[in-house]
């Protein structure tokens with residue numbers, strides 16, 4: 048059905064790279080080998096009944112995430128409990144990017160954590176989160192851990208690619224060419240800038256080819272050009288590979304905002320709007336809050352529903368509706384709208400469709416490199432890291448050499464008397480216990496390595 052919508056395969060890849068890549072010239076010469084999942088037109092998906100609109104390929108390979116009447120409460124000790132998310136319903140589909148937006152503290156990160164199944168222990172969740180119509184745990188990784196462990200972007204990307212059992216990372220470098228061999232750095236040593244670290248982190252995750260990707264504020268710390276290129280690249284990959292992407296985002300520029308397919312706008316844990324990004328403006332206009340000409344729509348939405356500075360606004364601009372009232376109007380309007388009914392219908396249809404289609408199947412496990420490749424790659428990376436760490440490697444080497452000299456002097460020429468047996472025993476005990484104690488010093492880094500291994 049959708050084949051007619053897609054441009055020719057090779058042309059599609061090159062065009063996309065031409066507009067989105069930072070080193071487009073090189074990439075056009077060496078187009079990325081991608082497998083294109085044929086996507087239906089987005090408008091077509093929304094208007095047609097889901098079961099008819101979705102190609103079999105998406106149902107087989109894609110990940111549909113749905114959540115219904117989702118509540119998250121957190122206990123505040125003796126002062127009772129507080130609801131962070133209040134009855135949210137929504138979905139994320141393959142080949143689309145869902146942007147979660149809202150004022151600071153509205154519950155964006157909590158929603159992402161809930162969907163990813165990684166809520167903290169002091170929180171309580173009610174309502175269902177389903178992956179392809181089933182309840183299942185996600186195997187996720189935290190690229191931040193990997194970043195801290197890897198010395199340079201190139202090492203990080205190499206480890207990521209090899210762990211997945213692949214031999215190259217192609218040209219998916221997100222404009223980091225100049226910094227590929229710079230050390231990433233950490234608390235002690237300065238290395239890459241915050242924005243560069245974020246890009247490495249996104250690259251590493253993308254290289255693992257996840258079918259479902261959660262991005263918590265992927266553009267924070269990036270300038271507007273970098274934000275646009277990174278997001279357009281992510282959206283491009285997402286459409287080619289039929290990935291499902293959910294991103295919480297604070298301040299998208301107009302261009303970045305237009306890249307998102309769907310918008311979930313939250314205020315104080317409630318949904319103010321869920322639906323196509325392109326129709327959000329009409330929703331606000333319909334309720335009496337049109338976006339002024341030449342203003343970024345996302346800025347307008349956030350300003351309209353941000354009640355944190357109500358007092359300041361009241362002092363400066365008399366006669367304006369209090370934000371609490373505005374939020375209430377929008378919330379009630381959304382709840383009684385066709386849009387909300389459409390979202391509920393999609394959630395139900397995805398459930399029925401995936402149950403019919405997969406007949407109880409679950410999300411397939413990701414490919415990983417074999418045990419030997421993992422050992423080789425991680426051992427090599429460990430050696431490189433240790434070699435670069437003056438304290439860990441060179442200082443230890445100096446201590447071992449001095450100790451060996453001291454012991455050699457002390458136990459030189461022991462002879463073969465009965466007394467020398469005891470001296471040899473002491474020497475062996477000393478060396479064994481010293482090596483054991485020194486090895487304990489490396490245990491914390493071993494624990495960090497285990498986190499990577501069990502990603």
Ligand SMILES: Nc1ncnc2c1ncn2[C@@H]1O[C@H](COP(=O)(O)OP(=O)(O)OP(=O)(O)O)[C@@H](O)[C@H]1O
Nearest residue numbers: 121131150151152153154155156157158167169170
């Ligand atoms: N584990 C927790 N314990 C107590 N309160 C929590 C917990 N997690 C979140 N909250 C509260 O829930 C609210 C929403 O937090 P969350 O981090 O989801 O907001 P956010 O929209 O991501 O904010 P920001 O945009 O500033 O990152 C905040 O008021 C926060 O203090």
